[in-house]
Amino acid sequence: MKLRIFILFLFLSLLRAQADVIDSLMTHPRDSIGLTSDSLVLHFLKESGIPISDNNKVKLLKSGREKFIDLFEAIREAKHHVHLEYFNFRNDSIANALFDLLAEKVKEGVEVRAMFDAFGNWSNNKPLKKKHLKKIRERGIEIVKFDPFTFPYINHAAHRDHRKIAVIDGKVAYTGGMNIADYYINGLPKIGTWRDMHTRIEGDAVNDLQEIFLTIWNKETKQNIGGEAYFPQHAGQTDSTNIVVAIVDRTPKKNSRMLSHAYAMSIYSAQKNVHIVNPYFVPTSSIKKALNRSIDRGVDVTIMVSSASDIPFTPDAALYKLHKLMKRGATVYMYNGGFHHSKIMMVDDLFCTVGTANLNSRSLRYDYETNAFIFDKKITAELNTMFHEDIEHCTQLTPEFWKKRSPWKKFVGWFANLFTPFL
Incomplete structure (x- = not known):
């Protein structure tokens, strides 16, 4: 019995320590720390026990x-x-x-x-x-x-x-x-x-x-x-620049909050810009808090979601959330060129993530998910180029656009938002 209590105490202490790292970084201005966003996130991932390699x-x-x-x-x-x-x-x-x-x-x-x-x-x-x-x-x-x-x-x-x-x-x-x-x-x-x-x-x-x-x-x-x-040995990549990659995995009951924390830390570490494409954008509280605080610090937060979706109610719930972020200062685009199912994020033109996780409760609180965090300017620039090209096929969410939405659509968005913990 005593052993079980000790193990539980140790587990809770580790979770609390990880949360303390995030909270301390969120409460300090970036210029007082003197680290770039990629350095901050790499430090956080390393301290969290995430595997990081530099010969990819x-x-x-x-x-x-x-x-x-x-x-x-x-x-x-x-x-x-x-x-x-x-x-x-x-x-x-x-x-x-x-x-x-x-x-x-x-x-x-x-x-x-x-x-x-x-x-x-x-x-x-x-x-x-x-x-x-x-x-x-x-x-x-x-x-x-x-x-x-x-x-x-x-x-x-x-x-x-x-x-x-x-x-x-x-x-x-x-x-x-x-x-x-x-x-x-x-x-x-x-x-x-x-x-x-x-x-x-x-x-x-x-x-x-x-x-x-x-x-x-x-x-x-x-x-x-x-x-x-x-598990063969891997030699250094001689035909291209060695790239630092961190594989962030979410396994329920093992490292349930790791992917959510990695996203939140990446967003909050930003000093210049955060570009996000995600198909089911109904973020959890930790992601929403990081976005709000980054916007308040003057970071350019730009989010792209699809106008169409393969899941009912999700676009309406997403627009309800995104309207609030837009009023706070985020730039929001609705992609009209089909269904953009990509799960990508680019931060400060320095690093990016590509993976399986949606920014919703289903992915970040329940499912097995895996994202690659890629610390490379060239790869990040390639994604940003695609991002800016896709903006040409988007409609921007503006106060004028929101006013034109029917009362019914607004109600559906509000109602769907109530199910955020399950979407």
Whole structure:
């Protein structure tokens, strides 16, 4: 009993210490600290135990076509293993082509492991059914559901695996906002073109993504996959500048607030600007507080969300929140060129994050999520260039625009906002 009390006390102390770091930095002006925003965030991540490596090569994949061409080519070159962890594999042409390719790799002696979320599979309109899974497994591909639904079903509602991770031979890894589905290339009839962002990473950060995959794979399958074959040594990147990457992972009941704190710290550390693209913008209190305080300090906070969405009520709830931020001083754009599903943020032109986390309660309080924080001016500039180009396809949220919204739309936004803790 005493041991349990001691462990609980230690756990609460660690959480309190992490919160104290954030609060102390939030209450001191940036010029009195004398550190740049990237230095502050790197220090915070290091003190929080986040794996950080400095010998990485990063490539941005700014469309579904780019992502799948790159991923398929990397899989074709696989010699030892292919690991895939996705919220869902849609039963469509791109997924079928992927499983055909994976089956060919199995014939070559490559180990193939794939995992998808049971809820993510159930919630898409072209799910992998038992007959599909049977055929996939008959071809030598290990594929499992994360947390399959069993009675009582409500037990499985909270913590879903929303990650998108691919690791090939422990040498190349991918993460970002894209699942395996045709609509990342062809769009959807109701919302048009589907915009999204993914990253290809080479270097020591691949080991961090591999560790995340194998931890959940071994837990779910009761296997014990690991060893040097899955964690090869990575030489420094000689053909490009070595890039510092921190892989920030959110695992429920283990480091539940880490990703939320990393976002909040990044926003508050900003001295010049924060640019955000996020599809379901109904931020938690810590993110909202960081945004408010940064705006009050004169930081240029610019947020882009989509006018269209694949989830009802979310755009209205987002606009309700964004209207308040706009009145406080933020610049808000509504993207009209389709559905911008990217989860990216750029700070001070110094660093950025690309990953799976939405700025809502579902991602930051419940789900398994993974973001790459990339400390590189060139990569950040590439994202900022895309951001400014996308503004040409946006409508700015202004007081005049808000006045033109119907009373009904305003009411729907207010009502949807009441469900923020669950969106």
